[in-house]
Amino acid sequence: MFYMYLPIAGNSVNILMILGLGGFVGLLSGIFGVGGGFLMTPLLMMFGIPPTVAAASDSNQIVGASTSGTLAHMRHGNVDIAMGVMLLIGGIAGGTVGVQVIKLLRAMGGADFLIAITYVIMLGGVGGYMFWESLEGLKKSKNPTVEPKTTEAEQKSGKKSFLQKLPLQYKFEKSGCHISMLLPLGFGILVGILAAIMGVGGGFIMVPVMVYLLRMPMHVVVGTSLFQILFTCINVTVMQAYSNKTVDFVLAVLLLLGSTIGAQVGTSIGKKLKADQLKIMLASLVLLVCAKMMAGLLMTPTIMVALKGGH
């Protein structure tokens, strides 16, 4: 009774294993505000799920986990809905552009190369910078004579002249910033394009964008990111089910059972951690995935062919 058959994936899986996997990724999602697609998809593939089914069913699962996570963060007052909506609109627009870019590149050849390189550069760059920055932050917090806010304030004042000239200025209450609406919209588009090229939800790019470029407080970043991911993944799930028929509902429900609970626990854990601790943990995770990707690109494969697509 510990196995269940997945009709769309065309394979059976160990129920406990999938529940555990869901719980683990839900935990990360609650702590860091990332969907975890960049971790879950390769893990599911290891259990014999075709890549397209793994990615689509995972986005179905993320809908549940991020609903649970967003709710928990809302109770703590950590969701900036206005900011989330702006990022979301940008993200969807960017995603549409990104999908067309990939289509064009596939027709010309060389899309896979671009995808792999984007992955390594983004993961390595984002992870490396976050790791270094939060390490500095942790050092500073141990040494009270240094004021950690100085650099942030300096950077802000430097940008002000240009950013204040932008139209549609708006006060994002929860995020504590008074900026043009065009700014999150533009960043949303950028993340949307990258996410579409890489075939992921983009949480791990969106989080650093909110932390470093929009200068939002870390806990609001996590809640707002989850809010934004929820809607992105609803869109992806319906689209995948409709056009590619790759959503395995049984798999998604099993993952959900684990991840919704994991997300609640993760939110509580995240609350207890300092922003720099949160950042350094996420950075380590991103760097680990990057290292694994690099190894895959550099080592001679044991089997020289791979199944294309899925169905």
Next chain:
Amino acid sequence: MKRVMYGLLTVVLVSLAWFNTSMAAEGPLLLELAKTNIKISTFYNGTTLDVAGSLPADEDVVVQLSGPKKDVHLKEKGKVAGFLWMNKTDVSLENTPAVYMVYTPSGSTAAKFLNPELGVGYKALVKDITINPESADKAFIFGEYVKLMEKSGVYAINEGTIKYGEPKDGMKGFTISLTIPSKMSAGTYKVAALSMKDGVVTSRVTEDLTLELSGLPATISSLAYGKPLLFGFMAVFIAVGAGLLVGVLFRGGGGAH
């Protein structure tokens, strides 16, 4: 009655001629499957299928499980920029069986039977497969594909697994338990028994084996393929519902975590 007998005889002769034109009439080869229909239900995790039969005592038998044939689209890996291994070129293998498993008798090495001339083994499959583009190295690509399929459990050479019974009246029985992995999808497969003597196939019998979805997997599959938009919304609705439910439950718990 006579007409029925003639009819049956014709069917047997036609089917034998169809399966193997070089068949020698050295005695009947019998093949019996414990069941010809396997239901894939909610908690299905692959199964086994008992197969039995009989053949002349001085012959050997090989059992093959194969089918259905399909076109496989692959990516051949290659180096990009001189050092990065990537899925590089598109290549298709047409008319390739989704499942192929060979069982050979105990007491002999599998190599004795894995002969394209006998129609047994991976090399025997190659001649029916066409590769696209034609310039690609068929033997190499198919060899790599076999490795991939062996890893997922749908291709296998099971050496020395068929057990013989004691010979009696010039005949002997054989039994084998076939592995039906969970990765074998719903469809119709063929179980074939080939009797051999002195490196020649003496007889061949084939039975159909059907795998079909039932219960929850059947319902979900028909919904996903038949009403995809409704299925997509249903999946989202249930996910949001589960998320809300857990969210409310945790609050109800009074911050136990």
